[in-house]
Structures are given as structure tokens and as C-alpha cells.
Amino acid sequence: MSDKMMVTGYTADNHGYLKDTTIPINSHMPFTGNPSTSGMPVTVSAFYGMLYHFFNYLKNNDEVNDFFQGVYGIEFSKASLFRLLGQQGCEYVRFNFAIPDADEKISLLAHGLDINRKPIGYDALMEKAQTGKLWDGPGDPGAEERGNGGETNQPLEALFAALKASGHPFGAATPEDL
Known part of the structure; x- marks a missing residue:
């Protein structure tokens, strides 16, 4: 509604x-x-x-x-966000920092929250935490999404290069300077 x-x-x-x-x-x-x-x-x-x-x-x-x-942004597909927002009772999305791969690059993990900011599927998450049985399978809430990419900053670098070229003070710190 x-x-x-x-x-x-x-x-x-x-x-x-x-x-x-x-x-x-x-x-x-x-x-x-x-x-x-x-x-x-x-x-x-x-x-x-x-x-x-x-x-x-x-x-x-x-x-x-x-x-x-070198990762200054994380992308989520529209499908990922719709899966989260389409969950029964989902009113918010929370993004947590995460390290999903052995290369230890930072990413984001997103999950849906209800109107009280409680994670969707919280009871199932709590049960798995209490029992120590975290395996994928029956009872998984399916509420989490991992962000992708983030290693390329070309569009953002081009925007900040234009800002720098225009003489705006915000162009003094850009992703290409890092």
C-alpha cells in the first residue's frame, strides 16, 4: 500500500x-x-x-x-533489491559491511527489515545461531543479498575529473587521487 x-x-x-x-x-x-x-x-x-x-x-x-x-562502491542489481523489498513485511533495507571472498575485499551484505527494523526471517536466523546449524537448506529465510562489483570507478572518476576541471572545491579529492 x-x-x-x-x-x-x-x-x-x-x-x-x-x-x-x-x-x-x-x-x-x-x-x-x-x-x-x-x-x-x-x-x-x-x-x-x-x-x-x-x-x-x-x-x-x-x-x-x-x-x-580500491573498492569505493558496491552495486546491487534491481532484482536483488526487489527480492529484498518484495519480502512480506519488508519496509527497510540494511547494508552491513562484509568480506565475502578470500581476497578480503570489502563488500556489502543487504537484508530486509520490518517496520520495527527487525530483520525479515529473524526467528529463523536466531534459531540457527542458537543451534549452531548454519547450513543452507530448509528454514533459511533467504533474506540476504551480497553486493557485486565495485572495483571500477570510471564513471565516478570522470564526474570528479569534470568537477576538478571546473574549479569547484569538491574536485580537490577524487577517487583517482587514491
Whole structure:
């Protein structure tokens, strides 16, 4: 069931930090359940500002940058997100950092949450944790999705190169600098 609401969202101040905006970003944003939201739309300035601060932080903290191993974004397919959101009672998606492979590159693991932010299939997850029987099979909630990719930043690098070429201060920290 979906209603319509007016959403304002976030823009960035001239330092790139988020601030509320009164400019409508999407005037007919659908929502379900509770009208208070987790996550809000952002403007282009907020998009660039948040990424600028992330890349600037990594540029100034080698040990943290080393941890990311060149992976600065994770993709989820529409099918993965629809599987999560299509679960009975799913109102939110939570992304947890994870290391799924022996190369120890960081990724994200997503799972659906109900209106109270409790994982979908929580009872089955708890039962498996309590018994120590974590094998795939009957009783698995099927609620988790692993993100893919993230090793290529070419589109993002091109956007930040253009920002740098335009002389905007947010172009001072880019993925290509890392």
C-alpha cells in the first residue's frame, strides 16, 4: 500500500556537509507504513559533497584507504533489491559491511527489515545461531543479498575529473587521487 507525501530532503552547504533544504526534490515520493523515513533524497551538491568528504578522508588516512583496497562502491542489481523489498513485511533495507571472498575485499551484505527494523526471517536466523546449524537448506529465510562489483570507478572518476576541471572545491579529492 502506498501513499503520497511531499519530501524535501538534503542539500549541501558550501563545505559539502548535509543540511535540510526546503526545495522540494520529489513532490510525490511514495512511502509505506510509517511516514518518518530512513534515508532521504539528496541534491547534486549533497551527492558531490558527501563523496568529496569520503575521498578526502581516505586521502588523509592511508590505513583506512588501504582497508578499502580500491573498492569505493558496491552495486546491487534491481532484482536483488526487489527480492529484498518484495519480502512480506519488508519496509527497510540494511547494508552491513562484509568480506565475502578470500581476497578480503570489502563488500556489502543487504537484508530486509520490518517496520520495527527487525530483520525479515529473524526467528529463523536466531534459531540457527542458537543451534549452531548454519547450513543452507530448509528454514533459511533467504533474506540476504551480497553486493557485486565495485572495483571500477570510471564513471565516478570522470564526474570528479569534470568537477576538478571546473574549479569547484569538491574536485580537490577524487577517487583517482587514491
